[in-house]
Amino acid sequence: MHNTKAYSAASATSPLASATIARREPTEHDVQIEILFCGICHSDIHSVRNEWSEFMSTAYPIVPGHEIVGRVTKVGAAVTRFQAGDLAAVGCMVDSDGTCPHCKAGLENFCPNMTLTFNSPDKHLGGVTYGGYSESIVVDERFVLRVPANLNLAGAAPLLCAGITTYSPMRRAGVTKGKKVGVVGLGGLGHMGVKFAHAFGAHVVVFTTSPGKREDALRLGADEVVVSSSVNEMQKHAGSFDFILDAVSADHDINAYLNLLGLGGNLTLVGAPAKPLAISAFSLIVARRSLSGSMIGGIAETQEMLDFCGAHNITSDVEVIPIQKVNEAYERILKSDVKYRFSIDMASLKAE
Ligand code: NAP
Ligand code: ZN
Numbered sequence: 001m002h003n004t005k006a007y008s009a010a011s012a013t014s015p016l017a018s019a020t021i022a023r024r025e026p027t028e029h030d031v032q033i034e035i036l037f038c039g040i041c042h043s044d045i046h047s048v049r050n051e052w053s054e055f056m057s058t059a060y061p062i063v064p065g066h067e068i069v070g071r072v073t074k075v076g077a078a079v080t081r082f083q084a085g086d087l088a089a090v091g092c093m094v095d096s097d098g099t100c101p102h103c104k105a106g107l108e109n110f111c112p113n114m115t116l117t118f119n120s121p122d123k124h125l126g127g128v129t130y131g132g133y134s135e136s137i138v139v140d141e142r143f144v145l146r147v148p149a150n151l152n153l154a155g156a157a158p159l160l161c162a163g164i165t166t167y168s169p170m171r172r173a174g175v176t177k178g179k180k181v182g183v184v185g186l187g188g189l190g191h192m193g194v195k196f197a198h199a200f201g202a203h204v205v206v207f208t209t210s211p212g213k214r215e216d217a218l219r220l221g222a223d224e225v226v227v228s229s230s231v232n233e234m235q236k237h238a239g240s241f242d243f244i245l246d247a248v249s250a251d252h253d254i255n256a257y258l259n260l261l262g263l264g265g266n267l268t269l270v271g272a273p274a275k276p277l278a279i280s281a282f283s284l285i286v287a288r289r290s291l292s293g294s295m296i297g298g299i300a301e302t303q304e305m306l307d308f309c310g311a312h313n314i315t316s317d318v319e320v321i322p323i324q325k326v327n328e329a330y331e332r333i334l335k336s337d338v339k340y341r342f343s344i345d346m347a348s349l350k351a352e
Contacts, residue, residue: 001022001023001024001025001125002022002023002025003020003021003022003023004020004021004022004023004134004135004136005018005019005020005134005135005349005350005352006018006019006020006021006063006130006133006134006135006349007019007063007133007134007323007326007349008021008061008062008063008130008133009048009060009061009062009064010060010061011060012048012049012050012058012060013049015327016048016064016133016326016327016330018352019061019063021063021130021134022125023130023136023137023138024124024125024138025138026074026075026076026138027076027124028076028077028078028079029076029078029079029140029141029142030075030076030079030138030139030140030141031072031074031075031076031079031082031088031138031139031140031141031144032072032073032074032075032136032137032138033068033070033071033072033073033088033090033136033137033138033139033144034070034071034072034073034135034136035068035069035070035132035134035135035136035137035346036069036070036071036153036345036346036347037068037069037070037153037154037156037157037320037343037344037345037346038065038067038068038069038131038132038133038157038343038344038346039065039067039157039158039160039161039162039188039316039318039341039342039343039344040065040067040188040326040329040330040333040341040342040343040344041066041067041158041161041162041188042187042188042189042249042333043066043161043272044064044065044066044131044330045330045333045334046249046272046274047062047064047118047119048062048064048330051274052272052274056119058119059119059127059128062118062119062128063118063130063131063133063134064118064119064131064132064133065117065118065131065132065133065134065344066090066091066092066116066117066118066131066132066160066161067091067132067157067158067159067160067161067162067341067343068089068090068091068117068131068132068137068157068160069087069088069089069147069153069156069157069160070087070088070089070090070136070137070346071085071086071087071088072084072085072086072087072088073136075141076141079141080141081141081144081146082141082144086146087146087147087149087153088144088145088146088147089144089145089146089147089156089157089159089160089306090117090132090137090139090143090144090145090160091117091143091145091160091161091164091296091302092109092116092117092160092161092296093108093109093114093115093116093117093143093296093299094115094116094117094120094129094137094139094140094143095114095115095123095140095142095143096108096111096113096114096115097111097112097113097114098142100112100113105298106298106299106300106301107298108143108298108299109295109296109297109298110295115129116129117129117131117132117137118130118131118132119131133323133326133344134346134349135346135349135350142299143299145160145299145302145303145306146303146306147306148306148307148309148310148311149310150310150313151309151310151313151315152315154318154320154343154345155315155316155317155318155343156306156309156315156316157316157318157343158188158192158315158316158318158341158343159192159305159306159309159314159315159316160302161296162188162189162191162192162316162341163192163196163305163306163309163316164296164297164301164302164305165189165192165270165294165295165296165297166189166190166192166193166196166245166247166270167192167196167297167301167305167308168294168296168297168301168305169245169268169270169292169294170193170196170197170200170243170245171301172294173242173243173266173268175196175197175200175202175242175243176200176201176202177200177201177202178201178202179202179203179242179243180202180203180205180240180241180242180243180262181197181202181203181204181205181241181242181243181244181245182204182205182206182207182237182241182243182244182245182257182260183197183204183205183206183207183222183244183245183247184207184228184244184245184246184247184248184252184257184271185207185208185209185246185247185248185249185271186206186208186210186213186216186217186220186340187247187249187333187336187338187340188316188338188340188341189247189270189271190206190245190247190340191216191220191316191317191340191341192316193245193247194206194217194220194221194222195220195221195314196314197221197245198220198221198222199221199308199312199314203223203224204221204222204223204224205222205223205224205225205226205237205241206222206224206225206226207226207228207257208225208226208227208228209227209228209229209336210227210336211227213225214227216339216340220317220340228256234256234260237260238259238260239259239260239261239262239263239287240260240262241260241261241262241265242261242262242265242266243265243266243267243268244257244260244261244265244266244267244268245267245268245270246267246268246269246270246271247270247271248271248273249271249272249273250273251273251275251277252273252277253278254267254269254277254278254279254283254291255278255279255280255283258279258280258283258284258289258291259283261287261289262287263287263288263289264287264288264289264290265287265289265290266289266290266291266292267289267290267291267292268291268292268293268294269291269292269293269294270293270294270295279291316340316341316343317339317340317341318340318341318342318343319338319339319341319342319343320342320343320344320345321342321343321344321345322344322345322348322351323344323345323346323348323349323352324348324351326344329342
């Protein structure tokens, strides 16, 4: 075991503060990574504040962070794909059983025994896993990704959650040229959804509650922008979409978006508001529409997404901050005041 600096929260109402945590010595299959950047996902906030307690309650202290890029510092004897000095990335998972049908299908994200990067039982050290708001992490090689060398590292970190969470459902839905695609909520996930839908050739419409994001949405790849408070603007798109990705973090009227789907259209929820959403049966039955959910993506698809980003030079638009600004960043995210992801420069932890 060795100690590493981190930022943790002691309770649902405590701010994040400097702490020291233990990491295991790498076993033969492990990769030890010095963390260079870690994105701030809205899921970090939901978890730190225990907002998802009915689904999974938070164990304290919590060290969040699951959008990790860094450099390999040490590898176990059986590791074949990484060596010291390589760039490496870790997303929302650090382990799974490897034997269940989902794992065998490359869907480790749905393995019943999947270990999340933070707030999951830690089978090595006991207690719970600690995430990326830290100097270093030790992860089984199977859950370590390769980062294309041409990508900016601060902007690449958010690909590990915001990237794969939007890439995966769009690929599954067949988002391509000729499809009309909506993205609801221009935050960390939403802005990646716009970049991917645009790169896949779709006609992209952004729905936002923030009129001030209109120009950015167009720059990011949207063809049209709708301010969702305008009934008139919404009505123009009624019954016209093939696919809508809903990436909203808070309670909202989902029927307003279901009604914009055409015959057989699909709305996929990736946003995870704490409270249940109310759905009118008529929003679905009148046009044989479907409503789905999606959670991150498997390891092979995450690598595919990173390679796609390398080939198309896609990264997240980030505001780089030192870890000391993390609590302020949380408040700004809650006000939808981030363009469009915070990426923490982990070198700032050395000052603690
Ligand atoms: P974020 O950066 O805070 O973006 C959320 C966006 O939703 C905001 O920028 C805002 O966009 C919109 N919004 C916020 N409050 C709203 C409200 N009251 N009514 C309508 N729109 C509102 O969050 P994120 O990191 O992208 O995460 C989004 C959600 O996805 C979170 O719930 C997160 O936990 C979840 N998530 C799920 C997965 C998964 O695997 N399914 C993975 C990661 C995150 P506008 O300003 O454009 O309206
Ligand atoms: Zn996330």
